[in-house]
Amino acid sequence: MNEQAIKQAYELAVERYAALGVDVEKAMDLLAQVQLSMHCWQADDVTGFESTGSLTGGIQATGNYPGKARNIDELRADILKAVSMIPGNHRLSLHEIYGDFGGQFVDRDQVEPAHFESWMQWAAENNLKLDFNSTSFSHPKSGDLTLANPDKGIRDFWIEHTKRCRAISEEMGKRQGSPCVMNLWIHDGSKDITVNRMKYRALLKDSLDQIFEQEYTHMLDSIESKVFGIGLESYTVGSNDFYIGYAAQKQKLVTLDTGHFHPTESVADKVSSLLLYVPELLLHVSRPVRWDSDHVTIMNDDTMDLCKEIVRCDALNRVHVGLDYFDASINRIGAYVIGSRATQKCLLQALLEPLDTLRKYEENGQGFERLALLEECKSLPWNAVWDMFCLKNGVPVGESFIAEVQKYEAEVTSKR
Ligand code: RNT
Numbered sequence: 001m002n003e004q005a006i007k008q009a010y011e012l013a014v015e016r017y018a019a020l021g022v023d024v025e026k027a028m029d030l031l032a033q034v035q036l037s038m039h040c041w042q043a044d045d046v047t048g049f050e051s052t053g054s055l056t057g058g059i060q061a062t063g064n065y066p067g068k069a070r071n072i073d074e075l076r077a078d079i080l081k082a083v084s085m086i087p088g089n090h091r092l093s094l095h096e097i098y099g100d101f102g103g104q105f106v107d108r109d110q111v112e113p114a115h116f117e118s119w120m121q122w123a124a125e126n127n128l129k130l131d132f133n134s135t136s137f138s139h140p141k142s143g144d145l146t147l148a149n150p151d152k153g154i155r156d157f158w159i160e161h162t163k164r165c166r167a168i169s170e171e172m173g174k175r176q177g178s179p180c181v182m183n184l185w186i187h188d189g190s191k192d193i194t195v196n197r198m199k200y201r202a203l204l205k206d207s208l209d210q211i212f213e214q215e216y217t218h219m220l221d222s223i224e225s226k227v228f229g230i231g232l233e234s235y236t237v238g239s240n241d242f243y244i245g246y247a248a249q250k251q252k253l254v255t256l257d258t259g260h261f262h263p264t265e266s267v268a269d270k271v272s273s274l275l276l277y278v279p280e281l282l283l284h285v286s287r288p289v290r291w292d293s294d295h296v297t298i299m300n301d302d303t304m305d306l307c308k309e310i311v312r313c314d315a316l317n318r319v320h321v322g323l324d325y326f327d328a329s330i331n332r333i334g335a336y337v338i339g340s341r342a343t344q345k346c347l348l349q350a351l352l353e354p355l356d357t358l359r360k361y362e363e364n365g366q367g368f369e370r371l372a373l374l375e376e377c378k379s380l381p382w383n384a385v386w387d388m389f390c391l392k393n394g395v396p397v398g399e400s401f402i403a404e405v406q407k408y409e410a411e412v413t414s415k416r
């Protein structure tokens with residue numbers, strides 16, 4: 001796109017927003033500070049490098065688009081390619097099964113920071129910070145119950161795994177000088193009616209107490225609930241109520257995955273309530289289509305509402321914006337770029353909201369004026385600001401990233 005045209009459109013947008021009392025420069029500065037925590041698992045359909053077993057735990061990546069990353073080098077190359085098309089500095093969220101195991105089988109209760117040494121070096125070289133996730137799915141001991149398993153042997157195995165993951169996260173956080181957020185999601189649940197709801201939850205609570213016994217200063221624990229998983233439809237041990245109670249009591253972070261609630265439930269509405277009781281939040285921005293299908297995030301009302309709530313709560317510094325989707329039916333690098341940029345576009349629009357005026361209207365009981373301005377905001381020239389943000393950050397402007405993804409596909413991924 002013509003640089004001159006981008007600049008002209010931007011200047012007009014600056015004026016248009018200034019008339020509404022909005023400082024465009026400030027909005028761009030704030031957007032530049034938001035580091036997305038990109039999920040490593042879109043690159044290879046949540047496969048990882050531990051074994052060749054299938055994906056379990058009630059989650060599914062559907063599709064077989066060619067070119068998925070088959071090893072650590074391909075995955076890293078794909079991530080860097082995606083990052084080159086996303087404005088700003090970002091983070092990479094690793095699952096434990098993505099360790100650099102050097103061809104050896106390292107069981108989950110044996111994993112150590114050493115298995116992530118090359119990741120830490122690579123991240124530092126590429127100006128990326130790391131976040132982390134324990135992995136209780138896709139393993140012979142996963143079954144339907146892990147940390148909530150009545151079998152002490154299995155429970156202890158997963159407790160040990162999760163403790164080790166926290167130690168790895170601590171090491172990452174220390175080395176990168178920025179806290180590593182460790183997400184804990186387990187699939188534990190039941191396909192059919194259970195008569196032991198309390199029992200499993202009490203076990204999970206006890207397991208978490210043991211896992212969190214060790215205090216750390218360079219990592220943050222976040223716990224992720226879910227309404228149900230495939231094959232685990234009747235009961236989820238780690239429900240929303242369970243983790244909110246736990247997090248409020250122990251001052252842990254809560255992970256809000258936008259696919260993990262009832263279809264008409266507003267995830268955006270949870271932000272202001274939770275932030276009164278827990279220190280920080282982690283988001284898993286996703287796109288559920290009829291179920292927790294993990295479609296690529298787009299600029300839809302759900303994502304927009306969520307971003308607006310974060311800004312309206314003045315909570316940008318208390319919310320870690322992670323992504324979580326895995327579509328195996330389209331170009332996977334393109335999927336990263338679409339979802340990351342869509343999230344940033346929503347954040348930008350949230351930052352460009354004429355909040356002072358809107359709040360004044362509300363204070364004065366001017367409901368018509370508030371609604372009218374909210375409607376007008378939708379067609380303000382935010383896209384000119386977005387183009388400028390991309391230009392300033394040296395990434396493709398507008399749809400020009402499509403050709404870049406195609407080029408990488410022709411030269412790299414299609415040859416796999
Ligand atoms: C599953 C959860 C979880 C996973 C990743 C792979 O429903 O959303 O966050 O998607 O850990």
Ligand code: ZN
Nearest residue numbers: 224257284324
């Ligand atoms: Zn998630």
